[in-house]
Amino acid sequence: MTGIAMTTFIDIVLFSMLVATAIAIVRMRSLFAVVMLAGVFSLLSALLLVTLDAVDVAFTEAAVGAGISTVLMLGTLALTSRSELASRPAGLTPLLVVIVTGAALVYGTLDMPNFGDPNAPASTHVAPDYIAQSPAEIGVPNIVTAILASYRGYDTLGETGVVFTAGIGVLLLISGLRRRRREEGDEE
Amino acid sequence: MIRHHLILRVITKMLIGPIMLFALYVQFHGDYSPGGGFQAGVIMAVAFIIYGVVFGLATVQQVFPPWLVHKLLALGVLIYAGTGVVSLFLGYGYLDYGAFTPDHPEHGQHWGILVVELGVGVTVTGVMVAIYYAFAARTPAISDEDW
Amino acid sequence: MDWDFIVGHVNYWLFIVLMMTGLYIVVAKGNLVKKIVGLNIFQTAVFMLYISVGKIDGGTAPIFPTDMKIDPAVVYSNPLPHVLILTAIVVGIATTSLGLALIVRIREAYGTIEEDGIYQIEKDIAAEEYRLHNELKSRRS
Incomplete structure (x- = not known):
């Protein structure tokens, strides 16, 4: 068994667990269970990311997906409702949409390079330069950090800005700062 | 405020220290091992969130008041963007860290990455804690018995 | 379609299956919290597809030894997708929380999240x- 076939085997095992979790999420009525399964889904995908050599990403996914996002979703459930109402039967339309979209995507993968191909376009353009140059130019062992903070510093500045903006948005929507101030003003 | 189970309270108190220490490790060791500002910010925020979940919102807001959180989440972006401005004034390009130690650009890169990651970490901590405060401060629509 | 082609592409197809499960939740389910969970599944599947494009056969995680003595024989996986997706995950949770905040406001305005x-x-x-x-x-x- 070559290395890539072994990886594929592990991937398939993790995948069946991921798909089982996703299908359970589709079928569950209790939103509490749905949120917990979403946490399980995140942890499983973090495992899969480790097999794909993306340790930094796996780390982030485990901390964010299973930690913060579960807490926030539970907070939302406490403010809204606990279970999903039985809605109209979905019918065949969503299934049809999903199958057509999926088929189009599969068609799109047919001319993609093989998984793990070292000569894939994605791995031959700038990435080898980053790996070859970063010891001399940046001198930081973790290449991901070197690219994140130095080569693509503008990019990360923008992402930080997006996180900041989303935080301000949440504060404006539900923090009730203005309402509280107005109530205090009424009392005076 | 509901007092949670004794074991929960004791374990939480024991865990908060190591969680914060781990966040700092991830923050400042990000050049050498997996990690960096984004992960460290999330982990640091988790330390405050777990404290708030177990001991109540009022208690955690005494330690980490909302006005401070709101200042921090802007401060992080300011640190990041400010680093670029400093390197501009030193006669280099925006966010060109070589500016900090002109005779040894590699060291400048180290400094730059450290400062910039600190900015990211501060913003992410601030945003996550602020979002948690915003959700937790609302009156719940579901009573505790319904869960 | 030989065996090599299938082994080399089955990964992508499995990611697409996951993506479509997420899309199905978004389209078919009426509950807004569940729609957000569906979007998260879709998002995670896209992340994994991106990362799998950067995987190189026999490669390892893109981190040099601490002493910077780099062995030229070691193959490192493509670090660029890792950087893009790492930031995307944190941006993803920030936007998810914005969506959740909107749901809270919708519930206050309409009394329902269906x-x-x-x-x-x-x-x-x-x-x-x-x-x-x-x-x-x-x-x-």
Whole structure:
């Protein structure tokens, strides 16, 4: 068994667990269970990311997906409702949409390079330069950090800005700062 | 405020220290091992969130008041963007860290990455804690018995 | 379609299966919290597809030894997708929380987080406005 076939085997095992979790999420009525399964889904995908050599990403996914996002979703459930109402039967339309979209995507993968191909376009353009140059130019062992903070510093500045903006948005929507101030003003 | 189970309270108190220490490790060791500002910010925020979940919102807001959180989440972006401005004034390009130690650009890169990651970490901590405060401060629509 | 082609592409197809499960939740389910969970599944599947494009056969995680003595024989996986996706995950949770905050406000305004319920209320409001409009028009003439 070559290395890539072994990886594929592990991937398939993790995948069946991921798909089982996703299908359970589709079928569950209790939103509490749905949120917990979403946490399980995140942890499983973090495992899969480790097999794909993306340790930094796996780390982030485990901390964010299973930690913060579960807490926030539970907070939302406490403010809204606990279970999903039985809605109209979905019918065949969503299934049809999903199958057509999926088929189009599969068609799109047919001319993609093989998984793990070292000569894939994605791995031959700038990435080898980053790996070859970063010891001399940046001198930081973790290449991901070197690219994140130095080569693509503008990019990360923008992402930080997006996180900041989303935080301000949440504060404006539900923090009730203005309402509280107005109530205090009424009392005076 | 509901007092949670004794074991929960004791374990939480024991865990908060190591969680914060781990966040700092991830923050400042990000050049050498997996990690960096984004992960460290999330982990640091988790330390405050777990404290708030177990001991109540009022208690955690005494330690980490909302006005401070709101200042921090802007401060992080300011640190990041400010680093670029400093390197501009030193006669280099925006966010060109070589500016900090002109005779040894590699060291400048180290400094730059450290400062910039600190900015990211501060913003992410601030945003996550602020979002948690915003959700937790609302009156719940579901009573505790319904869960 | 030989064996190599299938082994090399089955990964992508499995990611697409996951993506489509997420899309199905978004399209078919009426509960807004569940829609957000569906979007998260879709998002995670896209992340994994991206990362799998950067995987190189026999490669390892893109981190040099601490002493920077780099062995030229070691193959490192492509670090660029890792950087893009790492930031995308944190941006993803920030936008997810924005969506959740909107859901909280919707619940306060409509009293429900089911799509059908919100649609019904909107329809009632529209019908009421239409009725008022017609009343005014007939009074004017």
